[in-house]
Amino acid sequence: EVQLVESGGGLVQPGASLKLSCVASGFTFSDYWMSWVRQTPGKTMEWIGDIKYDGSYTNYAPSLKNRFTISRDNAKSTLYLQMSNVRSEDTATYYCTREELAPYFDYWGQGVMVTVSS
């Protein structure tokens, strides 16, 4: 069974940094591109970016690429999202997703909440 389990969320002050993790199981992690997608409290969905199966290439939404960094450790089957200089508008639930082909997102984690507030 495919499982994606995110962690690392919480309350963070504006301007701070935060690193989210996603541990994958039930499939060969190193065979798949992976993405992060976030959902605001108002239910808007936004694709953040993705990373190639071997970690050699990343692609980001232009509005976020200067502050967010995606990485992975295939030996640990773990995906990461480094968030820097966070803003109130980064308040959202962050989902780790497995990508297929197009890409579309065939498996989603349970999500981790990030609240940016002073």
Place this chain on the structure above:
Amino acid sequence: NIVLTQSPATLSVTPGESVSLSCRASQSISTSIHWYQQKSNESPRLLIKYASQSISGIPSRFSGSGSGTDFTLSINRVESEDFSIYYCQQSYSSPYTFGAGTKLELK
């Protein structure tokens, strides 16, 4: 960026009715559209890929159609478990964008 416009924003129906949800793209995207269902307090679930291709484990009452700019998710005879938010997502070009969603609610 490609903008996806979903309509209606909310659809109120009674169980047993059949419904159609619309997703319109701001430019032609062939069949590069995918549909997700999100139940309350749950993660999204993939329903349909490439506009009309079915997903294993998804009930057959869900179907998709369309190409170019206009796409439709159809639910044949809505069941109580179908009351959720439905999103479309395009993979034609990066950044991969989502529609704002259609909420299917009990009338």
